[in-house]
Amino acid sequence: MPRWIPSGAQEESQLLKELDLPNTEALFADVPKKLRVGRLGIGAGHSEPEVVAAVDKILDRNRPLSKFASFLGGRIAVRYVPAAVDAVISRSEFYTSYTPYQPEASQGMLQSLFEFQSLWVELSGMDVANASLYDGATAIGEAALLCKRLHEGERFLIPASLPWEEKSVLSNYLAGSGARIEEVPFESRTGRLDLSALRAAIARPGVFGMLADLPNGFGVVDEGLPELKSVLGEIPLAISADPLALTVLEPPGSWGADVVVGEGQPFGIPPAGGGPLLGLFACRKEHVRLSPGRIVGLTQDTEGRRAFALTLQTREQHIRRSRATSNICTNESLLALAFVTYATLVGPRGLAELQRSLAERARTLATALGGIPGLEAPRFDAPYLSEFTIGVKQGTATEFLDRLRRRKVLGGVPLADPRPGAPAPPGQWLLTSVHELTSEKDIQKFARAARAALPRGVAA
Amino acid sequence: MTFRQARWDEPLIWERPSSDDDPHPIGDIPGIPASLRRKQPLDWPEISELEVVRHYTRLSQMNFGIDTSAYPLGSCTMKYNPKVHETLARRRHATDIHPSQPVESLQGELELLWRLERALTRITGMTEVSVQAAAGAHGEFAALLMIRAHLQERGELGRRTEVILPDTAHGTNPASAAMAGFQTREIPSKDGCVDPEALRAAVSDRTAAFMLTNPNTAGLFEPDIAEIDEIVHGAGGLLYYDGANLNAILGVTSPGRMGFDVAHLNLHKTFSTPHGGGGPGAGALAAGDTLAPYLPVPRIVKRGRKFALDYDRPKSIGKIKFAFGNFGLDLRAYAFILAHGEDGLRHIAHRSVLNANYLGKRLGTVLPRPFRPLVKHEFLLSGSPLKERGVRTLDLAKRLLDEGIHAPTIYFPSLVDEALMIEFPETESRAELDRFVEAFTRCVRDTPENLHGAPHSLSVRRVDEVRAAREPILSRKDLQAAAKLEAAPPDAPRP
Numbered sequence A: 001m002p003r004w005i006p007s008g009a010q011e012e013s014q015l016l017k018e019l020d021l022p023n024t025e026a027l028f029a030d031v032p033k034k035l036r037v038g039r040l041g042i043g044a045g046h047s048e049p050e051v052v053a054a055v056d057k058i059l060d061r062n063r064p065l066s067k068f069a070s071f072l073g074g075r076i077a078v079r080y081v082p083a084a085v086d087a088v089i090s091r092s093e094f095y096t097s098y099t100p101y102q103p104e105a106s107q108g109m110l111q112s113l114f115e116f117q118s119l120w121v122e123l124s125g126m127d128v129a130n131a132s133l134y135d136g137a138t139a140i141g142e143a144a145l146l147c148k149r150l151h152e153g154e155r156f157l158i159p160a161s162l163p164w165e166e167k168s169v170l171s172n173y174l175a176g177s178g179a180r181i182e183e184v185p186f187e188s189r190t191g192r193l194d195l196s197a198l199r200a201a202i203a204r205p206g207v208f209g210m211l212a213d214l215p216n217g218f219g220v221v222d223e224g225l226p227e228l229k230s231v232l233g234e235i236p237l238a239i240s241a242d243p244l245a246l247t248v249l250e251p252p253g254s255w256g257a258d259v260v261v262g263e264g265q266p267f268g269i270p271p272a273g274g275g276p277l278l279g280l281f282a283c284r285k286e287h288v289r290l291s292p293g294r295i296v297g298l299t300q301d302t303e304g305r306r307a308f309a310l311t312l313q314t315r316e317q318h319i320r321r322s323r324a325t326s327n328i329c330t331n332e333s334l335l336a337l338a339f340v341t342y343a344t345l346v347g348p349r350g351l352a353e354l355q356r357s358l359a360e361r362a363r364t365l366a367t368a369l370g371g372i373p374g375l376e377a378p379r380f381d382a383p384y385l386s387e388f389t390i391g392v393k394q395g396t397a398t399e400f401l402d403r404l405r406r407r408k409v410l411g412g413v414p415l416a417d418p419r420p421g422a423p424a425p426p427g428q429w430l431l432t433s434v435h436e437l438t439s440e441k442d443i444q445k446f447a448r449a450a451r452a453a454l455p456r457g458v459a460a
Numbered sequence B: 001m002t003f004r005q006a007r008w009d010e011p012l013i014w015e016r017p018s019s020d021d022d023p024h025p026i027g028d029i030p031g032i033p034a035s036l037r038r039k040q041p042l043d044w045p046e047i048s049e050l051e052v053v054r055h056y057t058r059l060s061q062m063n064f065g066i067d068t069s070a071y072p073l074g075s076c077t078m079k080y081n082p083k084v085h086e087t088l089a090r091r092r093h094a095t096d097i098h099p100s101q102p103v104e105s106l107q108g109e110l111e112l113l114w115r116l117e118r119a120l121t122r123i124t125g126m127t128e129v130s131v132q133a134a135a136g137a138h139g140e141f142a143a144l145l146m147i148r149a150h151l152q153e154r155g156e157l158g159r160r161t162e163v164i165l166p167d168t169a170h171g172t173n174p175a176s177a178a179m180a181g182f183q184t185r186e187i188p189s190k191d192g193c194v195d196p197e198a199l200r201a202a203v204s205d206r207t208a209a210f211m212l213t214n215p216n217t218a219g220l221f222e223p224d225i226a227e228i229d230e231i232v233h234g235a236g237g238l239l240y241y242d243g244a245n246l247n248a249i250l251g252v253t254s255p256g257r258m259g260f261d262v263a264h265l266n267l268h269k270t271f272s273t274p275h276g277g278g279g280p281g282a283g284a285l286a287a288g289d290t291l292a293p294y295l296p297v298p299r300i301v302k303r304g305r306k307f308a309l310d311y312d313r314p315k316s317i318g319k320i321k322f323a324f325g326n327f328g329l330d331l332r333a334y335a336f337i338l339a340h341g342e343d344g345l346r347h348i349a350h351r352s353v354l355n356a357n358y359l360g361k362r363l364g365t366v367l368p369r370p371f372r373p374l375v376k377h378e379f380l381l382s383g384s385p386l387k388e389r390g391v392r393t394l395d396l397a398k399r400l401l402d403e404g405i406h407a408p409t410i411y412f413p414s415l416v417d418e419a420l421m422i423e424f425p426e427t428e429s430r431a432e433l434d435r436f437v438e439a440f441t442r443c444v445r446d447t448p449e450n451l452h453g454a455p456h457s458l459s460v461r462r463v464d465e466v467r468a469a470r471e472p473i474l475s476r477k478d479l480q481a482a483a484k485l486e487a488a489p490p491d492a493p494r495p
Helices: A009-018 A024-028 A048-059 A083-089 A107-124 A136-150 A164-175 A195-203 A225-232 A285-290 A317-323 A333-370 A397-405 A440-453 B049-060 B083-089 B107-124 B136-153 B172-179 B196-202 B225-234 B243-249 B327-363 B384-389 B393-401 B430-445 B448-453 B465-470 B476-487
Strands: A155-159 A180-184 A207-214 A237-241 A259-263 A279-283 A295-300 A306-311 A387-392 A429-433 B128-130 B162-166 B183-187 B207-212 B238-242 B262-266 B283-287 B299-303 B306-310 B379-382 B419-422
Touching (some): A009 A024, A009 B327, A024 B327, A107 A295, A107 A306, A107 A333, A107 B476, A136 A155, A136 A164, A136 A237, A136 A285, A180 A195, A207 A225, A225 A237, A317 B172, A333 A387, A333 A440, A387 A397, A397 A440, B107 B262, B107 B283, B107 B327, B136 B172, B136 B238, B136 B262, B136 B283, B172 B183, B225 B238, B243 B262, B243 B327, B327 B419, B384 B393, B393 B430
Parallel strands (some): A155 A180, A155 A207, B162 B183, B162 B207, B238 B262
Antiparallel strands (some): A259 A279, A295 A306, B262 B283
8 A cells, every 4th residue: 555644553553642542443432333334345455556557457448539530529629738738737836735715825826817817808808707617518507597697587598509418517507596498499501590589589588698609519600699699688698618719709798798608628628538627707897796606816915015815705605605606616726727828838829820720620621521422511501610510411420420430530529419318409410620630631531431431322 | 844935026927028019910710701700819928938837837836735735624635645646647548538439439437437436336335426526516516406306206396495404514515505496494503513403393394405514514423413314314305415524434434324315525635636726626426225316427337348328317417517527536536545445445534533633632732622522534623712812713824824834724614713623634644743733832822913914934925805805806907907097197087
């Protein structure tokens, strides 16, 4: 066993002696015998080399993305993480520190979080950002709850194109509030929000808010979004946006969004099997006291020196208890540090350049796949950035992806909800994405594999 | 030991000179109409890698961490974060994987999560575990949604609207219950523990659940837990276990054995995953027979020799987080359990309880200790005698920082005046405990002047938190607005 507990029975027997106790068992005299457990059945301990060998043996059963021509992405993107990001978050003063409730002992983390908040304010075009939430999906849930505090009603509108995982998380976040989600359909040709359906939905009273995403769950950059606020009027608008897209797109704050959330993972955080992720949250200054999560503010010390502290804590669970704006305590601080470090290392020019090159590459991919009979690539006639939807004319997306995988191509993420009996989007659609290392060769490999993977007669 | 923290006048990142201030308008983005394009490029500095690294390294030097300072934070279980876990979590086979990969290429992740869930099932004595939650409070919320779904199925949701908690409960408990749509009702403690009579008087056919931490936040093992089980279940309610204090009872007793229906665990406390300055953490949900069918999907299952994702759980509440959970943290927790094994886990409970009792006995001569002396992983002190000298617990906490030791949890639980809540986990040695006793005694006996002025040795002096809340400056945007206001001539109109 490793030496993580100070070794030596002698030290323990001395401590027991100081307590006038015969043995450690006496420390548990208050735990009734009938509540004691016997053997747990989890085996003996292991040395460090044994643990490393055992964990590596399990991990070796993963095939990393680099072994494939991979086109996976969606909310969890595959982006290169510069080595310096990991160097910064590996400073143990950061990663082994506690929540900065004692500001004097935590200026480093507090200033970093203040910089992170400032960056999300800049990207989103909003007034105030918090110091992070768990992930983009839970941030959508918190955004809906803020809308509920701002406006009467019991219906929250979302695009039908929203990823099923986010719909499910959101409905859980709303379950206790008596509110429900209502899907606004998309235009079949473009994948954009169907504005006439939206108008019909808000004509009926009881809508307290709406969410739209950028790009949407189909990868579509909906040109109608900047007009949404004029359609909604007083109804609060929440936007879920990709931070990289916001380096080149007009920020939602400038076209009237009331809350802007997002998944921060694409900035400096590896996909790592799905977590940890980073929830981004920003809102208007007048709503900050109704908003969830920790917030860092700038102030000064008794000598007038600039200093930072967690602030507006009367919104939070440890003070307000059942009347808190959210139950969140632990958040994703270290990843907020990774986010701001990443953006600063790449720089505004580099970020815009990255988004441009991904958009170009996605177009190259669409061209390569576009001519293949049996595929609709892209499925929608609309602007897109790094990803787009492919429609499979026969069979399901999952079957198609399985056949691609046998040719070492990971073609994308199926869009259907895998739960039995779940509603649309249909099983024929998948979202395909490009990344920095997507090469011309990978694209050709995808096209060849796709032709071979389609059922005979379709591809012919 | 003397301690001086680094004191860099480190500017905000955008105050560093930018190496390139040329305008760089966003050019054409293929396929994107000009109307959608950003008119103003991102206003953020262009600085070199060295400058970025130096900036954040300097900031790190103005931050406490476990590697430099002991953290006697009650209920936070700030134990050592083993270095080997950092190495393992950064393996390419752990980072360069996507949750939407076909499961055939993700067998390692699924196996690791499956094994972790199995180990936690055994440790908690429950039926099934899910590690989808991102943190403790997130797990609480999910568990309460499971209770909600269960009550709905029983046709009792309309009636059972109340969650009962002791007044010593962590703040997340009532907040999670409210978020899940329940009303909360706090019952007063007796001698730091649940008063069975108060609980008996509170339960009714409106009771959905009773939430309890055991050992509780006073560090006491609830002596009437069997009776509590009987009262709550007798009234048709469910029993919820807050696992924040699980460290003290590892391998000794378990939530399952104590009669709980559902529990959340904080893997970043008991199972040593790093706190990261406030997160990421990882939460686990452990459910007994009644609530297991409601756990989030997907469930990770073993079919023959292969691992698979099972979405066919008709009673499941669905998803509470985008992917499977915080895999990087789950991996660390699994490695921690593997290293310790059964006996090692029990040793954690023994040593953490030994540390708390030793420290409690010694510090009990310095400040009054409420309640009975035998505690589990943590204990309370009251700073109220300091008030005679015009000193508050807060001053004592700030003065401790000067000793290079983090402050304990203060002013919680609220049933003790000027409370200090102290927990030194199993990874701290006797030498460190004795050092803490000396430092703590020195601080208590220090002059009011020194205590009020503390801290003296950190990068900043006492931070004005009132000002931070009264005139909130929450980003660069606010800072620029404040500077503009200051620069404006006195007769200029003020917004």
